[in-house]
Amino acid sequence: QDAWFPYEAEQVTPPFSTDGETSAVTYEALESASEKWNICVSFPHMKDAYWLGVDYGVVEEAKRLGVALNVVEAGGYTELANQISQMEDCVASGADAVIVGAISYDGLNSVIGEIAGQGIPVIDVINGVSSDQIAAKALVSFYTMGNETGQYLVDKHSGDSEPVQVGWFPGPAGAGWVEAAHQGFMDAVEGSSIEVLEPRYGDTGKETQLSLVEDVLQANPEVDYLAGTAVTAEAAQGLLRSQGLTEDIGILAFYMTPGVYDGIERGFIEAAPADSMVIQGRMAVDQAVRILEDKDYIQHVGPKIFVVSEDNVGDVNRDDILPPRSFRPVFSVE
Amino acid sequence: MTEHVLEATGLTKLYPGVRALDDVDFALRPGEVHVLFGENGAGKSTLISMLAGANRPTSGTIRLNGREVSFADVGAAQEAGIFTVFQEFSLIPTLSVAENIFLGREPRRGPFVDHRAMKRMTREIFQQLDFPIDPGAMVATLSRAAQQMVEIAKAHHGELSVLILDEPTASLTDREVDHLFEQIAELKSKGVGVIYISHRIQEFARIADRVTVLRDGALIGTLEMADADDDTLVEMMTGREVTEIYPRIQRTDPKTVVSVDGLSTPGVEPANFEIMKGEVLGIAGLVGCGKSRLVRALMGVVPRSGGTIRHRGEDVSGLPVRDMIARGFYYLSPDRKAEGLDLARTSHDNLATNVIEGRGRSFVRWSSVRAETDAISDRVELDPGYRKRLVSQVSGGNQQKVLFGKCFAQPSEIFILDEPTVGVDVGTRAALYRMIRDLAENGNAVIVVSSDLPEVLNLSHRLLVMAQGRIVDELEKDEISEDRVLRKFFEDREQAS
Amino acid sequence: MTRTTTNQASGGLQDFARRTFIRLGVLPVFLIVAVVVFSLLSSKFLTGQNLINVARQSVYLVLVALGQMLALISGGFDLSVGTAIAVTSVVSALTMVWASGVFPEMLWFAITIGILAGFGAALLIGIVNGIGVSYFQVSPFIMTLGVSSVGGGLALFMTGGVPVSGLPFDFGNVFGFGRLFGVPVPVLVAIVCIVLMWIFMSRTRLGTQIYAVGGNIRAAELSAINTRRTLMIAYALCALLASLTGVLLTARVESGEANLGGSIALESIAACVIAGVSLRGGIGRVENVVLGAFFIVLVQNGMNLAQVSSYMQMVLLGSLLILAVIFDQVRYRMMMQAR
Amino acid sequence: MTRTTTNQASGGLQDFARRTFIRLGVLPVFLIVAVVVFSLLSSKFLTGQNLINVARQSVYLVLVALGQMLALISGGFDLSVGTAIAVTSVVSALTMVWASGVFPEMLWFAITIGILAGFGAALLIGIVNGIGVSYFQVSPFIMTLGVSSVGGGLALFMTGGVPVSGLPFDFGNVFGFGRLFGVPVPVLVAIVCIVLMWIFMSRTRLGTQIYAVGGNIRAAELSAINTRRTLMIAYALCALLASLTGVLLTARVESGEANLGGSIALESIAACVIAGVSLRGGIGRVENVVLGAFFIVLVQNGMNLAQVSSYMQMVLLGSLLILAVIFDQVRYRMMMQAR
Ligand SMILES: Nc1ncnc2c1ncn2[C@@H]1O[C@H](COP(=O)(O)OP(=O)(O)OP(=O)(O)O)[C@@H](O)[C@H]1O
Ligand SMILES: Nc1ncnc2c1ncn2[C@@H]1O[C@H](COP(=O)(O)OP(=O)(O)OP(=O)(O)O)[C@@H](O)[C@H]1O
Ligand SMILES: [Mg+2]
Ligand SMILES: [Mg+2]
Numbered sequence A: 001q002d003a004w005f006p007y008e009a010e011q012v013t014p015p016f017s018t019d020g021e022t023s024a025v026t027y028e029a030l031e032s033a034s035e036k037w038n039i040c041v042s043f044p045h046m047k048d049a050y051w052l053g054v055d056y057g058v059v060e061e062a063k064r065l066g067v068a069l070n071v072v073e074a075g076g077y078t079e080l081a082n083q084i085s086q087m088e089d090c091v092a093s094g095a096d097a098v099i100v101g102a103i104s105y106d107g108l109n110s111v112i113g114e115i116a117g118q119g120i121p122v123i124d125v126i127n128g129v130s131s132d133q134i135a136a137k138a139l140v141s142f143y144t145m146g147n148e149t150g151q152y153l154v155d156k157h158s159g160d161s162e163p164v165q166v167g168w169f170p171g172p173a174g175a176g177w178v179e180a181a182h183q184g185f186m187d188a189v190e191g192s193s194i195e196v197l198e199p200r201y202g203d204t205g206k207e208t209q210l211s212l213v214e215d216v217l218q219a220n221p222e223v224d225y226l227a228g229t230a231v232t233a234e235a236a237q238g239l240l241r242s243q244g245l246t247e248d249i250g251i252l253a254f255y256m257t258p259g260v261y262d263g264i265e266r267g268f269i270e271a272a273p274a275d276s277m278v279i280q281g282r283m284a285v286d287q288a289v290r291i292l293e294d295k296d297y298i299q300h301v302g303p304k305i306f307v308v309s310e311d312n313v314g315d316v317n318r319d320d321i322l323p324p325r326s327f328r329p330v331f332s333v334e
Numbered sequence B: 001m002t003e004h005v006l007e008a009t010g011l012t013k014l015y016p017g018v019r020a021l022d023d024v025d026f027a028l029r030p031g032e033v034h035v036l037f038g039e040n041g042a043g044k045s046t047l048i049s050m051l052a053g054a055n056r057p058t059s060g061t062i063r064l065n066g067r068e069v070s071f072a073d074v075g076a077a078q079e080a081g082i083f084t085v086f087q088e089f090s091l092i093p094t095l096s097v098a099e100n101i102f103l104g105r106e107p108r109r110g111p112f113v114d115h116r117a118m119k120r121m122t123r124e125i126f127q128q129l130d131f132p133i134d135p136g137a138m139v140a141t142l143s144r145a146a147q148q149m150v151e152i153a154k155a156h157h158g159e160l161s162v163l164i165l166d167e168p169t170a171s172l173t174d175r176e177v178d179h180l181f182e183q184i185a186e187l188k189s190k191g192v193g194v195i196y197i198s199h200r201i202q203e204f205a206r207i208a209d210r211v212t213v214l215r216d217g218a219l220i221g222t223l224e225m226a227d228a229d230d231d232t233l234v235e236m237m238t239g240r241e242v243t244e245i246y247p248r249i250q251r252t253d254p255k256t257v258v259s260v261d262g263l264s265t266p267g268v269e270p271a272n273f274e275i276m277k278g279e280v281l282g283i284a285g286l287v288g289c290g291k292s293r294l295v296r297a298l299m300g301v302v303p304r305s306g307g308t309i310r311h312r313g314e315d316v317s318g319l320p321v322r323d324m325i326a327r328g329f330y331y332l333s334p335d336r337k338a339e340g341l342d343l344a345r346t347s348h349d350n351l352a353t354n355v356i357e358g359r360g361r362s363f364v365r366w367s368s369v370r371a372e373t374d375a376i377s378d379r380v381e382l383d384p385g386y387r388k389r390l391v392s393q394v395s396g397g398n399q400q401k402v403l404f405g406k407c408f409a410q411p412s413e414i415f416i417l418d419e420p421t422v423g424v425d426v427g428t429r430a431a432l433y434r435m436i437r438d439l440a441e442n443g444n445a446v447i448v449v450s451s452d453l454p455e456v457l458n459l460s461h462r463l464l465v466m467a468q469g470r471i472v473d474e475l476e477k478d479e480i481s482e483d484r485v486l487r488k489f490f491e492d493r494e495q496a497s
Numbered sequence C, D: 001m002t003r004t005t006t007n008q009a010s011g012g013l014q015d016f017a018r019r020t021f022i023r024l025g026v027l028p029v030f031l032i033v034a035v036v037v038f039s040l041l042s043s044k045f046l047t048g049q050n051l052i053n054v055a056r057q058s059v060y061l062v063l064v065a066l067g068q069m070l071a072l073i074s075g076g077f078d079l080s081v082g083t084a085i086a087v088t089s090v091v092s093a094l095t096m097v098w099a100s101g102v103f104p105e106m107l108w109f110a111i112t113i114g115i116l117a118g119f120g121a122a123l124l125i126g127i128v129n130g131i132g133v134s135y136f137q138v139s140p141f142i143m144t145l146g147v148s149s150v151g152g153g154l155a156l157f158m159t160g161g162v163p164v165s166g167l168p169f170d171f172g173n174v175f176g177f178g179r180l181f182g183v184p185v186p187v188l189v190a191i192v193c194i195v196l197m198w199i200f201m202s203r204t205r206l207g208t209q210i211y212a213v214g215g216n217i218r219a220a221e222l223s224a225i226n227t228r229r230t231l232m233i234a235y236a237l238c239a240l241l242a243s244l245t246g247v248l249l250t251a252r253v254e255s256g257e258a259n260l261g262g263s264i265a266l267e268s269i270a271a272c273v274i275a276g277v278s279l280r281g282g283i284g285r286v287e288n289v290v291l292g293a294f295f296i297v298l299v300q301n302g303m304n305l306a307q308v309s310s311y312m313q314m315v316l317l318g319s320l321l322i323l324a325v326i327f328d329q330v331r332y333r334m335m336m337q338a339r
Helices: A049-065 A080-092 A109-117 A142-156 A176-189 A206-219 A230-243 A258-266 A277-292 B044-051 B074-079 B097-101 B115-128 B144-154 B174-189 B201-205 B230-238 B291-299 B321-326 B347-359 B366-379 B396-408 B426-441 B453-459 B482-496 C002-009 C013-024 C026-041 C048-073 C081-102 C107-134 C140-159 C169-176 C185-203 C205-215 C217-222 C227-253 C264-274 C286-305 C310-338 D002-009 D013-024 D026-041 D048-073 D081-102 D107-134 D140-159 D169-176 D185-203 D205-215 D217-222 D227-253 D264-274 D286-305 D310-338
Strands: A007-013 A021-027 A038-043 A068-073 A097-100 A122-125 A136-138 A164-169 A194-196 A225-228 A250-253 A271-274 A300-303 A306-309 B006-015 B018-028 B033-038 B059-064 B067-069 B082-085 B162-166 B193-197 B210-215 B218-224 B255-265 B268-277 B280-285 B306-311 B329-332 B414-418 B445-450 B462-467 B470-476
Touching: A007 A277, A021 A300, A038 A049, A038 A080, A038 A277, A049 A068, A049 A277, A068 A080, A068 D310, A080 A097, A080 A109, A080 D048, A080 D227, A080 D286, A097 A277, A109 A122, A109 D227, A122 A277, A136 A277, A142 A176, A142 A194, A142 A225, A142 A250, A142 A271, A142 A306, A164 A176, A164 A206, A176 A194, A206 A225, A206 A230, A206 C048, A206 C227, A206 C286, A225 A230, A230 A250, A230 A258, A230 C169, A230 C227, A258 A271, A258 A306, A277 A300, B006 B044, B018 B044, B033 B044, B033 B201, B033 B230, B044 B082, B044 B162, B044 B193, B074 B082, B082 B144, B097 B115, B097 B144, B097 C205, B115 B144, B144 B174, B162 B174, B174 B193, B201 B230, B210 B230, B218 B230, B230 B426, B255 B291, B268 B280, B268 B291, B268 B306, B268 B445, B268 B470, B280 B291, B280 B453, B291 B329, B291 B414, B291 B445, B321 B329, B321 D217, B329 B396, B347 B366, B347 B396, B347 D205, B366 B396, B396 B414, B396 B426, B414 B426, B426 B445, B445 B453, B453 B482, B462 B482, B470 B482, C013 C026, C013 C310, C026 C286, C026 C310, C048 C081, C048 C185, C048 C205, C048 C227, C048 C264, C048 C286, C081 C107, C081 C140, C081 C227, C081 C264, C107 C140, C107 C169, C107 C227, C140 D264, C140 D310, C169 C185, C169 C227, C185 C205, C185 C227, C185 C286, C205 C217, C205 C227, C217 C227, C264 C286, C264 C310, C264 D140, C286 C310, C310 D140, D013 D026, D013 D310, D026 D286, D026 D310, D048 D081, D048 D185, D048 D205, D048 D227, D048 D264, D048 D286, D081 D107, D081 D140, D081 D227, D081 D264, D107 D140, D107 D169, D107 D227, D169 D185, D169 D227, D185 D205, D185 D227, D185 D286, D205 D217, D205 D227, D217 D227, D264 D286, D264 D310, D286 D310
Parallel strands: A038 A068, A038 A097, A097 A122, A122 A136, A136 A300, A164 A194, A164 A225, A225 A250, A250 A271, B018 B218, B033 B193, B033 B210, B082 B162, B162 B193, B280 B445, B280 B462, B329 B414, B414 B445
Antiparallel strands: A007 A021, A007 A300, A271 A306, B006 B018, B006 B059, B059 B067, B210 B218, B255 B268, B255 B306, B462 B470
């Protein structure tokens, strides 16, 4: 089995700070665990390819290290109470460590505190939480993802005198990751020639995003870019193709899924930052085992973000950023 | 054997806790009108429900033209030529009259329903029945009597050999009854066997050939109508003698408590009358003459379009129902299903709601509420076995008793009873009339609104006659006679036409 | 009577408006108001292209609402329409991908059996609902909610949440984006369905029987109607209409998704209720339901075009739904008075 | 009669089980079966810690289901309970943060007015629902769905979608994870509410009025019941119970969240329906509703502990809901035969 590491990563110092320094590190994972730990992973949901990728990461890493893993999912971003219950259930069922992809930035702090208080380390993956009781973080912030996406546009059009119009579809209103990405995107384009239309919030169901895109195209036919969730990008590519607008309007996603990756390969989607959710998942499991075994670990780390576009899509190792096509969700590793 | 079109032997039906029908034999000859007679809850509806395919017997056999049959559902019975007018209407309230009448056998043109033909045929049926009705009207908007007529019209059907009518006239006046009887006579002449359930002896005496009497689910006997007089029938039915149905009611010191001045509402023209305590005021009229609407407007159940109502000198017009009730008015609705009872609860619970309201205390002491509902049930002669039963599972007449019992749950002095005895057997009716007597003699005002003419004629001290939405006559006790009242009904009809 | 007539004579224009309102109902009035308002707010609203847009977007809700109407009229609910859509999408996509792999030369054959497989899966859902409601007398709420949960789990199971991609291009090109005589194919499909449903509900025995069962199931039984069969048919047709929506949506998004149809169950019930369908059963008209669903989509489109913020859209849409029903009550009372 | 009795005498143990089933109903039986199964599947299930876990987790659904029961018994629905929770959370958190800024010395004062503000906001929701349903006769479905959309939009508006943090620690410490005599505070709160609700529904005039209104609203009117007031009270109490849940959840998550309570409306209706509450109104018992909600949470907990995959959980939970109602029908028939 090929090891995924060493991997180009970024460490944040001081750890857990929102505006800390990032520095490049090379991430090395353990060869194997010394004991068959029980690790419990809590996800917001497992209904799309993104979380499937994280699932792939944690599952593969657990298998590689030889630890037991159990995955629970709350069923959606409105199910905060359910996620809390599930984390409690994790502990009740004897987890040695808990990895959480949080539904809410602040709302899990108390459970995390409780769990950490029992000596069970909690690792924050993908979404981020504000708790200071967290043992480690393996993530890149969605703020950064949104920011990178905006930055891509700003860089591309730095010389333009004409304003560039962007339709912006951040995702379901009120979800933590959505608001973070929104903030990052807006911060990046501020003061540039990029003009962002009124943000169109909406569920990440494809039909919802599709009609949002249709309406924006209708209201602003002169729009230059459509940027938003991966679902938006996937939905928009077919629409633009059918209307023959592929050449005129660029599509950007602020995170990566298999569909977006294919779209970039086929030239329908222009670019998307890769946060390598598979690696984030792997890092979180590795961190958990290191903590349990009292080994050294990097407290706050994440894979290096890079923007995947038509130009570099050929050079990227797909398996690092996306699950293999044949992967089906796995909820427990014995 | 085949002299009978329909023959049932050893029919038994068990409901949880009740033997609704116990080893009953019954036979129907072609071309005869066979009346089923018995107290409320005797098992009449249960018996015909099995003949009609609506219910399956626990044991026993049914033969149609000598062949043993077992109907899976009403449709199967209809295919065999048995049609039934049920006591609990089989009408769909949200469909139109025409759609109801032709439900499941709509005339078609090609694959599609021919609505125009359906309406035309409906109109024809009602012309025969001499009952004006709009074929397109939604059934829910019709009065109970009109619904009854629609139900009867449903049985108008080409291929039938047995017609079953379960209390078809409970909400009707003589005029409609006459038309119905003409229809029955015609069917008879065609050899159709008719099973007819009714509590009105005088009425069915006119058409019946034989009578079968049931009591407590058991067969008491079958006799030729010619051999049966009222007293024998009632005695067979109740097991005791019922000497007088209508009690003598003393009129004690009548004093006006309510004066109604120019009260009107859509369907009722301005009406003036007085309500006095210590007497029974009757309101008579044909179906649809507006007698119900008049008292409903008085109670505030339907909006009033004009006029004033004074209660003990105070203007109470326009008050909502609950304020009227608080002032001592009580209204007994003619439609126990739609606005009288909560069918999904027990008789006790239904009465308890009113008892608790009547007491007005925030907390409920169930032991004493129970005691009171028991007392009320005793008063209306509701069998103890029925009291903890869901209202939907007691027979129609017993439901009416529960409804009547509600009168006594809240303190009142003006009792407006709209069709108080629909579907109640003779024995119980006598008891209810005695209660009306007691109410009046104890100084309360009682208004009896009824389509049952003998009832209002016999009970009233004063009688208002209504026709076409107007009060056309007001009679004192000694002036009241059937002739005069009927003349008033028809005088007005002629004027109108 | 005479008084009313004189009343009506006076008033002129106002009275005309009043009578139109009473005759046509609230929805046409609301629709007209909405069109006027949105045309003022956005110059793009009343363009031919946008109207086609709205027509196409409304197809999905209209179809599902028509199915939902059947369930509601029969006296029940169908909370599983969203799941029927998702299951159809996943099953038809998986079948299509598989079949186009096996018979790469016969793409239309693959597309056809894919669609049929989707219909079949949804039909199964409908039949299970129907059996539960009619034979086991399970409350339609729990029955369809339970089936929805089961079906959703299975759909996710089949795909693992990953969209099924690689559908034949023709499928999307025809059913998703195709046009016939300049009219989008989904719109044509919807029109055909509307007409068929209208005939079904108002011109066939079965339609009347569905009304009857919902109006009073006991009375329907006593009127010799096979109530079980009728309920089965209502739920099966409802699932099939949802399934058709699933096929059209799959073509539109060009992938099989277990996530389709998330909130459509409530939305379709809302469309029916503002169109005057009674939740107690027995009442409802095809043409109004179409208007109800269209109204909801039109308002959403208009608000998007007028750049109303997403939060505000929730507030406005909620208020409009309530208002529509309040006005309907007012109309009902006016109708009662006018008689 | 006699025949039935002899039938019952034979059978022994089987007959005993049968009679217990008939008397207690389905839910206790299902609960016992669930406990046995999960204990076998996971050794951790029957531990003190996990039972406290389940108790605490079920608090929220139990409270909301009690409120929902009121709406259902009164003959309606409340789809806005989730929004009431979200609005409570946001309003109470914002108020608390503001008040603890203004009066930094009086944290408990800040907490109190925060909670009161939350109650007030939810009460407003309840009253609006009540007014719509009783005075304007809007269908409860649309009324509460519309209010839910409006309230959800406003809650997002107030927070901009970002959780409100910085609540006083004591708030979370007491209402979120505090314990009294070893019992979590939320559990105590729930017990108090259950007892009060039981008294309310079975021992007060208002309780009987709610039953009467739901059973037959016109009959209730003719029994001098103020039906409008009764409906208002039902919806207001429902919103208040949801609001209390919102406060407890806010304390638990220590932040004001506009996203709380997403799917609780349907879940609470489901809890009521499997507990035998009729969607047509007039029927339902407090103790059964508590069991119903508890059952749903217990099964979820048990499946998590038994490491059932989450797709499978959807399938199982859906099937269980349906089964519970089917068994209830079976029981009803047995009851009919046995008497
Ligand atoms: N669905 C049912 N479940 C249980 N018991 C029932 C049911 N229907 C009727 N019964 C009982 O069966 C008995 C016979 O009722 P039935 O309706 O046949 O009386 P009936 O002779 O038609 O009386 P009425 O003159 O009042 O209509 C009654 O004791 C009644 O309570
Ligand atoms: N809103 C209305 N406007 C005008 N007429 C109405 C209205 N509602 C009902 N009516 C009519 O008023 C008439 C009186 O009905 P009502 O129920 O008072 O009759 P009734 O004399 O009690 O007869 P029944 O024996 O049917 O009870 C009916 O013909 C009915 O069609
Ligand atoms: Mg009867
Ligand atoms: Mg009347």
